[in-house]
Amino acid sequence: MTMTPDQAAWFETTFTRLVDNVDRALMGKREVVSLVLSAMLAEGHVLLEDAPGTGKTSLAKALAATVQGTSARIQFTPDLLPSDVTGVTIYDQASHKFEFHRGPVFASILLADEINRASPKTQSALLEVMEESRVTVDGVPHEVGRPFLVIATQNPIEQAGTYKLPEAQLDRFLIKTSIGYPDLAIAERILAGAADRNPSASLPALITTSAVADMADLAASAHAEPAVLRYIAQLAEATRTDPSTRVGVSVRGSLAMVRIAKVRAASQGRHYVVPDDVKELVAPAWTHRLVLDPEAEFSGVTPATVIARTLESIPAPQARSAA
Template sequence: MTGEEAAQFQALFDRLVRGVEEVVLGKQHVIRLAFTALFSEGHLLLEDVPGTGKTSLARAIAQSVRGTSNRVQFTPDLLPGDITGVSIYDQRGGTFEFHRGPVFANIVLADEINRASPKTQSALLEVMEEGQVTADGVTHQVTGPFMVIATQNPIEQAGTYRLPEAQLDRFLMKASIGYPDHAATVRILEGAARRAHDVRVAPVLSAESVVEVAALARTVFVDPTINDYVARLVDATRTSPEVRLGASVRGALALIRTAKTYAASQGRHYVTPDDVKALAEPVLAHRLLLDPEAEFDGVSPSRVIGRILVETVPPRSGEDSRADAL
């Protein structure tokens, strides 16, 4: 990526963020994280209390891309075939015909994903990792770009099923929207006459353009010292006394991929240690499995990541490292 391409990337990224910010007021940070996940070709998990705009954010992102989008309301009686699709016997032709499920879309909103059974949740594992669905021994490819935006409620546990660690590891990032500040709340109340689903975001990119922009983000320069820094951060999660299961190699790769996109969104064609620091918590925290005693003492994955960032010495700035490499 050149400096000119990075500037163009930043302008496009900011335009997308401004469009969604018309729907989700005062939450620019989480919106930028969401688009970072999109252009890093990953999936996003939104976990927050009811009424904070999780579904509105997911819907607005889907509308900003001129592609296909589907919304699946996860319930305890939802079956895997309801998501991926089913094979139906055609009596006239004497053959089975595969009817595609809602997962065959560019943006898939999995609303309240933790309300479905583990078997149904696991139906998303293959398509989230490999972009394909296998039914009756036949593989069906999902057209790119493909992104799952899942929401879950952390406080209502009745009738819910905790996401398994393998499923959590498939999500590139996990974010929380939180309540709006006073100024944003006033703006929301001023527009109370408009219903949330009546507000639409004008599409900015076609589905094909999303693929091209994501490919451009992959060309951002990463100095070897940045790779070493990420490796040390991930190693520290595995040796932390509060952690029973640390971040996987997939998590380390995710941190590099998102750091590239984040750098480009800032108008830079190289990654700095600050890019890694900014994304370490949303990328790595949900991949940690804490020791039961640490959980009992009130330790959170975010707190562990924060401590590791303080204790792990970063390399020199990206400008100096890149100058040495060139």
């Protein structure tokens, strides 16, 4: 069943209220909050590349508080084991049975801090849960529930002792973005409220996790015309044939674009996707998926360069006023 105009109007109102609430804890970063919330409603995951102290933990806690969910944080270190993330089965001598003890991954919002510091084996354990939305231990599957959002972080400054995420694992993140430092006016507001060390604790819960799952289902029913789907496919193909790239956007990346474009359309009060939705999301949804040719990279080409070139080379279809 396709989303109706009335449902789209309700979605826009609810989405705006959620963003406003989270922005009370993460001041002046509405665009980032909107992107992360969109990723959650598209049932994807987020990679944040930021310096320490920019509010990544506050974002996770504020979002969890807003949707009446749970939050957990894992500090990824070289000695972290997969079972430290997913959980482990332990023999209970009293009951003479093996019991599964859930790991921190069983949370609505999981902050995977400095994911590139853990071994590839531990990284893979988390990324498997991200893809499957469940943990399988000793052959028994355990669902993580809905919503389930992983916010993984990387420190772009300190790279010593890190394990770079392979391209196949980067492709599993719906978007990549950064919070960044606040401007001067916002920084003054933050300093004025320095006595409140946990602003997320005072945020009211505006919606339940089951309602968030319903919003995700509703967004997925937004209409995307064949012309818009063709436009996404053409853009993805252009990134693969660009002379500066070795690996372009995969089919998974194209599907991710469709999902998050539908959420953006609904958040704007529309029950249909327009080409501008795609244009606005190309950078956060696709730049981290591109692998550049070393010579092109050496000459100064960046993923953003390829994305900009792609948007210029592929004409957008004529947007219709309604589906």
